[in-house]
Amino acid sequence: MATALTLFQQQLSEKLPASAFIEDYARRYAFGTDASFYRLVPKLIVLVADQQQAQQVISAAASYKIPITFRAAGTSLSGQAITDSVLVLLADSWSGYEIENQGHSIRLEPAIIGARVNQLLAPFGRKIGPDPASINSCKIAGMAANNSSGMCCGVAQNSYHTVKDMTLIFADGSVLDTRCEQSRNNFLQTHQQFIRDLVDLAQQVTNNPQLAQRIAYKYRLKNTTGYGLNALIDYQDPIEIIKHLMIGSEGTLGFIADITYHTVVEHAHKSSAFIIFDDISQVCELVKQLADLDVAAVELLDKRSLVSVAHHDIMPKEVHSYPAESAALLIEVRAEDAAKLVNLQQQVDELVAEFSSHQLATMAFSTDVKRNALLWNIRKGTFPAVGAVRENGTTVIIEDVAFELDVLAQGVHALHQLFDQYGYDEAIIFGHALAGNLHFVFTQAFDTPAQVARYEQFMQDVSQLVAVELNGSLKAEHGTGRNMAPFVATEWGADGFAIMQRIKQLFDKGHILNPGVIINADENCHIQHLKTMPSSDDIIDKCIECGFCETVCPSKGLTLTPRQRITLWRRRTELVNTLAKTDDLSAKQQLNRQLKSIENDFQYLGIDSCAATGLCGMKCPVGINTGEFIKSLRATQLTNNKMAHHVANFAVKHFAVLASTARFGLTSMAAIRKIVGAPMLRNLSKPANKLLGTPLYYSAWPRGEQPINRNNITPSQLDKVVYLPSCASRVFAADETAKDQRSIMQVMHSLANKAGIELLLPAQVNELCCGMPFASKGLPEQASSKAEQLLAVAEQLSENGRYPIIFDASPCALTTSIVAQQRGLTVLESAEFAYQYLLPKLTVTAQSEPVMLHVTCSSKRRGSEQQLVDVAKVCSNKVIIPADIECCGFAGDKGFNLPELNANALKTLRSQVPANCDMGISNSRSCEIGLTQHSGVNYQSVLYLLDKNSK
Structure with missing residues (x-):
């Protein structure tokens, strides 16, 4: 007999593509993780790409009583985005937007990333109100569903107070678009009993003065514990009540298919200061007084937080010796013009001066963007600092509470006492002090009953x-989830909790929407399904599974992300360890099936399809470069492969x-293409690709470049640099559709001659390689050998560092620079060379025609991104950097051997090319091949554009 889940899937299979269903154990486990310390493995994952598909999933779930949980980006911290039933994921493509009223409002589809929204609003001087720390990774539906706030948001600018409209899908499959009068009227007609019950519920609250007063009091603070009961006293219109109950409901009342926000002003003028005091009680008193001023942000860091980030260069060296009661404030003021900013600074300075006797160190107000970024990096570095030093096998837990400012100091001291009582010696406190919102971070193992009991009692206290x-909020901005569900009644009392239970029953009679979250009858749900973090590899053991890495991963949506690769590898380790200790035959069989699934699938999902460019390491709070981990696995696989080493x-x-x-070979392929055509040549290459893994041909394959002709070089005599053409530049000719058919070497010499710079080219240039092609394949010895050969030649030719060494490809510069720097050699890639050496000596006339610019992963990792952008903007008045494309996914030769990775990474590129644009630029020849293929315009080095427009 077919199960309800089978029937559910069968019904959806008639409406959704086969690719929408994920059933294999490996991906269900990997995709099922979120940033919390809980783990559940979904039985089925369904990917939805639009409102119609989401409605179909909910309707089918209602029909067969199948519990479903919607997941946005999975950055939630309280266990609200996991399930052991059906997990519904939002496709990245469901991320449209509509800017309204000159940016004063914006309609957003659910999968758009929060930071992307602010990029869209920046030209209007606006932004959305919520500003969570995860804004670069989290999706808008998750932000609204959790009522996320952040450093500068406070209460007034959170989603509850800035939502304008929504399109909602309810548990019965019905849809309400609050923007549309007809939709509102239809909903009021078809859901009359629902509306009567909701209005009656609001009236019950109004008729309970004690509860109504408690609600009004609690929402002066940040509060995301339970449902937003303030909706029942703030509004009389049932549509408005519904809309505002949805904010912070964590997917338990309905699905937000789109949301329209009222935006807020993004002031152009900002100034920050950082002050350390010797007494946290005095700091809290200062915060109370700062709350009366027009201050944008006040971040508090206790002594333990300061010690955790003491390694930052900008931090005072004496921080370790400061008193235990020390604390710091990071203060930011913002204004619409410079004069008002100065006035605000003066007001704050005068107030802070009253506490001068308690000051240990002061970094005064400044508008210096770079310095202030360093200050904010101190604050943002606190959470990952704990994660980076935690013991293997433990997880990082971050809780957030809120107090009235009158008892803020009391709350801090009491939390410190609890840390000491329960032995959480590494625990730190920091937070958004203006809102009385404190985060505390500690590490916890769940591998023994004693450890679980310690956590349970600590949370009770x-x-x-x-x-x-202290009558505060148990959850200020991270959502109730599973870990605070048992304590909702503690905060709200029996009558408040009863109203919340009625709300859940009213919206979701079948309890199919994210059951177990917010309302949970199990008083021990916060200590069940706890995530284990087994030691599995030194490179990845510090991963806290936050998901911040995922937005920059080119394989996201194709196979796995860095977080998912780590999660799955940890599970593999756990299975191996468990099997070694298990005697139960039935259990062993199940574990073996799971292990086999992972080992069969991980080769492609985890290893082969990883670009290994390391961009994830830049986004990781604890600095994990998952690409290095994957390369180490490739190396292990090749250890005994004698043929590969030969x-x-x-x-x-x-x-x-x-x-x-x-x-x-490339020249021959180009000749064949002229005879048989590109489509036929691609078909001919498919069998070999499938059987032998040889490259799959496509139209952007370049011809072979002509061998280097040293006789064509006309040296200049003013300055000298060593020029090392990359392998790709020496092998791949310009695309045959490019207007400029010169080699990159000819362009480099043209520019050098204009600038009076002599290029020193090694005699043995054709033998040289930075070693990266070998390293990426897991061949570190061979990579080291080639790198050493190149550096020896470069060292000699540069006269031991007298002249800089120039690469025309950024990946080569990145690969070489660390070792070269140790030898006193200066390594630059083409954009850095252009910015530092060529621009000062050239006259450049910017063209009016637009150009597409791709910033390579290696430029970002080298920190040379801005120089590439600046060179491009000198050459063109309209430089377009596509949104949501962080890495092209070509990854050396993977664009040839695994073209689906490159296609996946660039799937949104073509739609972002303006009609009048026919040129793209970058600084890596291999990347440019894939960019040309997937954009419809020709990409070449930025040096071509500079040479074209300079003299």
């Missing part, structure tokens, strides 16, 4: 302290021969 003794060693010794062979 925290809830009693915060909710009862081939690699041959390549090391005969690199020029291989490059020449590659050029010949």
Whole structure:
């Protein structure tokens, strides 16, 4: 007999594509993780790409009583985005927007990233109110569903207070678009009993003065504990009540298919100061007084937080010796013009001066963007600092509470006492002090009953302290989830909790929407389904599974993200360890099936499809470069592969021969294409690709470049630089559709001659390679050998660092720079060379025609991104940097051997190219091949554009 889940899936299979269903164990486990310390494995994952599909999923779930949980980006911290039933994921493509009223409002589809919304609003001097720390990763539906706030948001600018309209899908499959009068009227007609019950519920609250007063009091603070009961006293219109109950409901009352926000002003003038005091009680008193001024943000850091980030260069060196009661304030003021900013600074300075006797260190107000970024990095570095030093096997837990400012100091001291009582010696406190919102971070193992009991008792004491003794919020901005569900009644009392239970029953009679979250009858739900974090590899063991890495991963949506690769590898380790200890035959069989699924699938999902560019490491709060981990796995796989090492060693010794062979092959393919056509050639390449793994041909394949002709070089005599053409530049000719058919070497010499710079080219240039192609394939010895050969030549030719060394490809510069710097050598990539050496000596006339610009991963990792952008903007008045494309996914030769990775990474590129644009620029030849293929315009080095427009 078919199960309800089977029937549910069968019904949806008639309406959704097969690719919308994820059933294999490996991906269900990997995709099922979120940033919390809980773990559930969904039985089925469904990917939805639009409102109609979401409605179909909810309707089918209602029909078969299947619990479903909607997941946005999975950055939630309280266990509200996991399930052991059906997990519904939002496709990245469901991220449209509509800017209204000159940016004063904006309609957003649910999967758009929060930071992307602010980029869209920036030209209007506006932004959305919520500003959570995860804004670069979290999606708008998740932000609204959790009522996320942040550093500068406070209460007044959160989603509850800035929502304008929504399109909602309810548990019965019905839809309400609050923008549309007809939709509102239809809903009021078809849901008359629902509306009567909702209005009656609001009236019950109004008729309970004690409860109504408690609600009004609690929402002067930040509060995301339970449902937003303030909607029942703030509004009389049932549509408005529904709309505002949805904010912070964590997917338990309905699904937000789109949301329209009232935006807020983004002031152009900002100034920050950082002051450390010797007494946290005095700091809290100062915060109370700062609350009366027009201050944008006040972030508090206790002594333990300061010590955790003491390694930052901008921090005072004496911080370790400061008193235990020390604390710091990071203060930011904002204004619409410079004069008002100065006035605000003076007001704050005068107030702070009254506490001068308690000051230990002061970094005064400044508008210096770079310095202030360093100050904010101190604040943002506190959470990951704990994660980076935690013991293997523990997880990082971050809780957030809120107090009235009158008892803020009391709350801080009491929390410190609880940390000491329960042995959380590493615990730190920081937070948004103006809102009385404190985060505390600690590490916790859940591998023994004693550890679980310690956490359970600690949370009991925290809830009693915060909710009862100090009448604060147990959850200020991270959502109730599972870990605070048992304590909702503690905070709200029996009558308040009963209203919340009625709300859940009213909106979701079948309890199919995210059951177990917010309302949970199990008083121990916060200590069940706890996530284990087994040690599995030194490179990845510090991962806290926050998901911040996912937005920059080119394989996201194709296979796995860095977080998912780590999650799955940890599960593999856990299964191996468990199997070694298990005697139960039935359990062993199940565990073996799971292990086999992971080991069968991880090769492609985890290893082969990883670009290994390391961009994830820049987004990771604890600095994990998952690409390095994957390369280490590739190296392990090749340890006993004698053939692979023979081939690699041959390549090391005969690199020029291989490059020449590659050029010949490309030229031959180009000739064949002229005879049979590109479509036929692609079809001919498919069998070999499938059987042998050889590259799959496509139209952007370049011809082979001509061998280097040193006789064509006309040296200049003013300055000298060492020029090392990359392998790709030596092998791949310009695309045959490019207007400029010169080689990159000819362009480099043209620019050098204009600027009076002599290029020193190694005699053995054809043998040289930075080693990156070998390293990315897991061949570190061969990579090191080629890198050493190149550096020896560069060192000699540069006269031990007298002249800088120039690469025309940013990946080569990144690969070489660290070791080169240790030898006193200066390495630059083409954009850096152009910015530092060429622009000062050239006259450049910017063209009016637009250009597409792709900033490579290696430029971002080198910190040279801005120089590339600046060179482009000198050459063109309209430089377009596509949104949501962080890495092109070409990854050396993966664009040839695994073209689906490149296609996935660039799937939104073509739609962002303006009609009048026919040129793209970057600084890596291999990346440019894929960019050309997937954009419809030709991409070349930024040097081509500079040479075209300079003299």
